[in-house]
Amino acid sequence: MANKLFLITLCMILTFGCSKTPSSDEWITLFNGKDLDDWTVKIHHYDAGDNYGNTFRVEEGMLKVRYDQYDFSDEFGHIFYKTPFKNFHLTVDYRFSGDFEENAPSYALLNSGVMFHSQSAESQNKDQNWPVSVEMQYLADLGDGKRTTGNMCSPGTNIEFNGKVYPKHCLSSHKKALPKDQWVTAELIVKGPKITQLINGEVVLVYSNPTIDAKDQMVKGAAAEFTQGGKALDSGYIGLQSEGHPIEFKNVRIRLLE
Template structure:
C-alpha cells in the first residue's frame, strides 16, 4: 500500500513537471495533422519512424496555427549540399519577403556567412558554425519574443539579436545589403512556422513549441 502511494505521488509529480514545462508537440510524429502545404502540391512531405522528411518535388510545409512569441525546440538532419530553412512569423503566400528564416544547410567546416546554417537568412551570419556533418542529427532551439531573437544549434548560441536594429529596407545594421524590401523591424511579429523545400533531402523530428 505504501509502495502504491509512493508511486502515485511520483506520477503526480511527473505530470506536474510536464505541465509546468509548457511545451506541446508541434509535430506528432505520425502524420501531418496541424500542417499544410503551400503552394498546394499533390506530393506531400512524408512521415516515417517519427521523422518528417521532404518528399521529392513537394512544397513548403506550414503550421496551420500562427505564432508570435515562442520557444521552439527540434532536431534536424541534412543531406549533402542541403539547403533548407526554418521559417517563422511568415506569410506562406510570400515566404521570401513576408517573414523570417533561420537557415538550415550543409555548411559543416565552413567559415559561416549570412547564408550558412544558423544564419538569420541574408541578415545576420551565425556567431559560430555549430552544424554537424551530413547524416548526423542536430538540435535547434529558437526563442523569439517581441524584437528579441536567440537561437542555439547543438547547444551553441548562433544568434542573439534585436530585429529592431534592422531599421532600413534592403540594408543590414553592418551596412551590407539584404533582400528584404521591408525593414525587419517593420515585419509582422506573428505568422506561420514552416520548413523550406529547396530541392534537397532534409529531416526533422521531436518538434515542440511553447508560447511565451
C-alpha cells in the first residue's frame, strides 16, 4: 500500500509539479505595456532604481526612452528585467524617433540595443558606465546605407566568431540598418554557448562562448567579481538600453529553451 501511494504521489508530481515552468512553446511577456513594475533602471552616475529624469517611461503601450527632463551628456542607462535567464528566445520590437541629444557622443546617434548575460542593475556601482554583458546592437540608417543593425558589442566581455576569439569591441552583421521611425523586430536565441541574432526574421549573425574580458578598458567602475578574465557567461539579466537617442520598445517577450 505504501509503495502504491508513493507511485501515485510521484505520478502527480510529474504531471502537475512542472506545470508552472513554461515550455519552449510558451511566450512570456516581459513588458506589459502598462508599467515598469518588473524592471529596474540603472543610469550612469545614479544608484540602481533611480529613473533619473524619467528616462524610461510607459506611454501609449510602449516603453519609451526620453531625455526631455535633463541635458544628456553621458547618462548612459539600461532598464533590466527582474529575472536572469540562461537559454532563451527573446523578441523585441524597436523604433528610433525624435532628435539626437547634441551633447551625447557621436557614436550614440540612432544607436541602442539589448544587453544579455548581464550583471544585475543592483550589482553595478553608482559610477559604472556600462554593465559587463553582451549586447545585440540596434542601429538606424544615417542615410548613406553604410550602417548595419543586429550587430554584437561586448562591454567587458569577449565572444568567439568562426572559432576564434573576436578581437574587436563590435562585430557587424550583414543586415543593412533600416530607416528611423520604422518598427524593427529583433530576435535573440541563446542555446548553450551558441548565440543567434535575427532582424525581421532573418538570421544576421551567429557567434558563441561569451566570457569576461579582464583587459577590456571600456567598462569603468565594475566590482572585482565582474572582471574575472576568462569566466564563462552562460546566463544573466536582460536590459534595454538608453544611449542618447529617443527610442521606443514594445512586444518584449521571451520563451525558455531547454
